Amino acid sequence: MSNIEPLLTKQEITELKARAHHLNPVVMVGQKGLTDAVIAETRQALHAHELIKVRVFGDDRMERIAICEALCAATGAQLVQHIGKLLVLFRRRTEDDADTAQ
Numbered sequence: 001m002s003n004i005e006p007l008l009t010k011q012e013i014t015e016l017k018a019r020a021h022h023l024n025p026v027v028m029v030g031q032k033g034l035t036d037a038v039i040a041e042t043r044q045a046l047h048a049h050e051l052i053k054v055r056v057f058g059d060d061r062m063e064r065i066a067i068c069e070a071l072c073a074a075t076g077a078q079l080v081q082h083i084g085k086l087l088v089l090f091r092r093r094t095e096d097d098a099d100t101a102q
Contacts, residue, residue: 008078008090016051016080020088025055034067039074046077046091054087 008016026045029038045052054071056064068087072079081088 008080013080016090017088020051020053020080023051023053023088025053025086027052027054029054029056029058029067029071031057033063034070034074039071042071042075042077042089046075046089047093050093051080051088051090054089056085056087058085 026049027038027042042052042054056067058064064085065082068079068082071077071087072089075089075091077089077091079087080090
C-alpha cells in the first residue's frame with residue numbers, strides 16, 4: 001500500500017484555505033535554505049496541527065517553489081496555497097505519526 005495520500009479535492013482545498021487564513025507561520029525557512037532541522041520542525045508542526053503556514057525568506061521565486069516541492073516531498077505534506085513567501089501545507093494525522101513524533 002502506498003504512503004502517498006490522495007490529492008485534495010477543490011472543495012477540501014477551499015475549506016483548508018479558509019481555515020488557514022488566520023494562522024501565523026510556525027516554520028521559517030531562512031538563508032540556509034531547507035535544512036534537516038527545518039524538515040524536522042515541519043514534521044512536528046504537521047503532526048501537531050495538520051494545517052500549517054511556512055514562511056520562506058528570499059526573493060527568488062523559483063527557489064521558493066523548489067523549497068516548497070522539496071519540503072512537501074520530505075514531509076508527505078500537500079501544498080494548499082502558495083502566496084508570495086507564505087506556504088500553506090496540510091498533512092492528515094495518521095497512527096504512524098504517533099510513533100515518529102517522539
